[in-house]
Amino acid sequence: MKSHFEHVLDMKLGDLDRSIFSDPQTFELELERIFARCWLLLGHDSMLPKPNDFFTTYMGRDPVIVTRKADGTIGCFLNMCRHRGNRVCRADVGNARAFSCPFHGWTFGNDGRLSNVPGYKEIYLEKLDLDAHGLVPVARIDSYKGLLFATFDTSAPSLLEFLGDMAWYLDMILDRRAGGIEFLPGTHKWLVHTNWKFPVDNFIGDSYHGPVSHKSAWVSGFEGMPRRKSGYGYEGFQVNPGGGHGFGVRWAENRDQVFEMALPEFLDYEKERLEESISRLGDLRGLHFSPMHASIFPNVSLLWQGGAMRVWHPKGPKLTEAWGWCFVDKAAPEAYKREKALHMVQRHGTSGTWEADDVDNWVQCHSASEGYVSRRYPQNLEMGLGDEINDPQSIHPDIRGRLGKFQSEINQRGFYQRWAEMMDDPSVPAVPNMSRRDACKVSS
């Protein structure tokens, strides 16, 4: 096992050590140093419209229940009975005031409190400490413009600090219109036999693969990433706001170029919302930057025009569970929302004509990290190295963060650098301590 990760990415050559995708001990350490520390996306506020609504998901490999408590606030707890560890909730979604463990009947309120234990009086003689055996809560839960995040680390920075300038840029997606976004009902879930970092890498900055990977979709009626008809069609940037986050944008000089880039089925809506977007976001974020693809560290990805939001749940070094949603402006007309759902399903979902080819590439790439000899040969991430745009403010005074050309691997490099920093930080995540015997500490 690697003792440190500082050198997995050679920043002079752009070479990346391929073994980080397949090494089981690296994966185990990721669960501790990445997934037990970072703010992880749970979903969106719109998934819990009513009091007592809940859904279940994962934070790293830990199953959690996310609840809208009776007082309207959100709770998030390990989906694990404190008695034997059985899952107390076997549903994906629903509405419940309490969760009763199917094993022995310990019952927990949707605020996590242990409210009923069969035989509490007769068997436990009222000695069982109910307060100490509630569902294990996350350390903190917070939302950014409707996106729900939680972290298991009590010493984690605030969500806003964690997102940094990415939050300001995410406004291009989350705050384009009054009311923000919503997730349309329905979650795609599917298993991909690859390491979770491959898809994150693809979404954070790989504008290079489109014309090859997705040509079959483009030429068959599934246009999905509109290009400008003028110029060479790829005018834009990779934006690296730091923190391991990143995204790519197309650049529009003016309103006409925004409309030129819109897919025909979305053109009317683009015209309807553009002035509101510019007045809410300013001209950099509302007009010139047209976001394409993004990843939020560590395991969230999205496509703005595709309406696709993803979490890549790590299941093992070679197994990732993809969860996908379709997001739309809440204020959009119903007909547009329906059109967007079709667009997402036909391109970026489980049967997606774009998605299928991406997934297969990641599966094949993963194989190269498993062979004894092949994994000794690094990945090449040198695109745009030393060719970053040194004075982004000359492009636009409001630009924050670092800027690469549209075809540049600046964001992948930023992701792996952040990943390596966290993997090399030996401080143990301070997970919430619910136990009288201090047993909740993560053993190293």
Add this chain to the structure above:
Amino acid sequence: MSAGLDLNLDLWFRVQAFLVREARLKDDHQLTDWLALFSDDLRYWMPVITNRIGRDLGKEMSAFGEVAHFDDDKTSLTNRVKRLQTGMAWAETPPSRTRHLLGNVEIMAVAPDGVLQVRSNYLMYRSHLEHDHELFSGYRLDHLRPHGDAWLICRRDIILDQSVVTQKNLGIFF
């Protein structure tokens, strides 16, 4: 038709033969011929399945209009076939080897205009490249509209038994 009491064996046999041929066209990658079995006003839909308990039992299937696995009309289904035929659809290059098995064929209803509602169960084995393989199971509810001496499929609802799709994609047809 209830409990087979007035089973029209000839009709049942012809429906079964129609569906078996439809399955063979998919397995043999004769997708242009396969498309010709669908009407122009087709709805080809596979909902998402969610695990539910208690009061929500029975609500496992997503509603039409919500995010689905497949939500196609004739145009988009035709475009999916075109994509596979470009030779650049890498996830199906080379194509998956599939075996569509169907059974439990039941004619559930006959509408006044002659449209049959046919329910059938399917098992579909898929093998792709070296090691990728999966067994898909579920049922379909087809609407078959009389056309010449056979039918056109004007609606196909496909229920996949999985809540988490355990394959890398649904890049094949059901």
